[in-house]
Amino acid sequence: MSSGSVEYSSRDGRAYITLNRAEKRNAMSDAMWAQLMRCYDQAEADDDVRVVILRGAGDDFCAGHDLSEVGNQYGDGGTDAEGQRRRPSQRARLRYDKAYVERFQRIFTFLKPTLALVKGYCLGGGLYLAESADLVIAADTAKLGHPEQKLGLSGAAYFDAWEIITLGARKARELLLMADVWSAQEAREAGLVNRVVPVAELDERGEQWAERIVRLPRDGIALGKAATTLALESLGVTGQFSYGHILHTLATNVRYEPGEFNFMKERRVSGVRASTHEREDFYIRSNADE
Template sequence: MTGSIDYVAKDGRAYITINRPEKKNAMTSAMLDQLMDGYDRAEADDDVRVVVLQGAGDDFSTGHDLAEVGTEYGATTYDDKGRPRKPSQRARLLHDKRYIERFERIFKFLKPTLSLVKGYCLGGGLYLAEASDLVIAADTAKMGHPEQKLGLSGAAYFAAWEMMTLGPRKARELLLMADVWDAQTCLANGLVNKVVPRASLEDAGEEWAERIVRLPRDGIVMGKAATNLAMNALGIDAQFSYGHVLHALATNVRYEPDEYNFMKQRRDKGVRASNHEREAFYTEKEKA
């Protein structure tokens, strides 16, 4: 199964569900395109006053499918001696610009957005939650940017928003340490609005959605427009201008012999094994 993005609109709500539970809702590029289609539909439907984003199964989303990471810049090219060449900077910038525009689309969406987070919410999945206006988390939520251990070390699409929300030091901790925070830690640091028991997550989402849909349509849209203007005045949305540049540079790092090269290990051992080795590399160093 490659997964899907499911869309249902009713009672003033658009429910968008990331549906790939067997992979913890890791998203392929095709799924991310489907996700944008869902937001386009919701924005065009005058009866929709709030978008509720959720994941199927036990998790929200572990972000971009790591099986695609490293190949998203296009097919490998070779020099005249048959040696593989790295993707060009122009290919990197073009892809990363298109990638960040998806999160910007949600961030600047013209209607209120609510994410219901349970289980893992990592990497690109966390960006989806951060791009939403409101986040309710289940007590099972685990949120963070472990993908920073691929070598990014702070080149994040939502770095400005995270600094505003968490404060500069906690934002740097989230990215540089690349830890996964539990629900209460996320609540204490402002990543989520509230935490509820897992069994109550959907009910809590319905309660807030109902309160939003009772507001007038024009009031909802003008309120969101005011929010977007405030974000612009604070300089937060500047992250969408520089994020893809920093990401393109960060994905072109040179690994020294004593450093963990995830891309090379994934090529040789596969995604699952290289993921475990990556985590062990850092935790074993910490214990040493």
């Protein structure tokens, strides 16, 4: 099965980065994450590029991390003296999670303005990509949220500081703790995206905004972005990248009590698709009992 790809092109002061795995709603494999970082490096090194446009192939922006890889990314914990399999160490978890969080930090502190064009599903790691961007235009088909919090993270996110600043403390807690998926309009009203447009107009509106940016002086663009990053640092927002991986490492090592849904266990038994549906059914049943 294809692990997908990330495509890069540039013209007229714009760099276009396209997540290309439409058959999987552009779910990101580890190979795609590595390609994505190389694309941002290329855009930053090209002095002719003044703005980066991030988009998804097909009908969706990005459904997050490929769930078939989740839980396996920490490697094999080996065996003990009796030959029993061991869980991956905390140091292995921290090492991977730190590198993972640094990808979003790379985009968040990128030296040039970034614009995400969101349509269809924008979930989990896909929403982190949108949150990392300076500007977000969403199509009216967009569905945004962090349903991965139902895997056991319960609000431990890489962007909690930014979300609190952007959405307000209560709305940020709702986004993470309730793990609902918001419509494009709900996301706009909360401040998660800048504009909502018909899906047929998404690319055109993105081009209009990009054109307004590329007409600005290059030094002005760079200094403006640097000033924004400095302001966020002074507010303590970028500190989320220092502790985010620690929270994730702890959250992926939670103990499940009887009656609690364990995605990793269910995936081993039923596979990714069936366990994902079971997760949603579990929460639907839980809400129905209230």
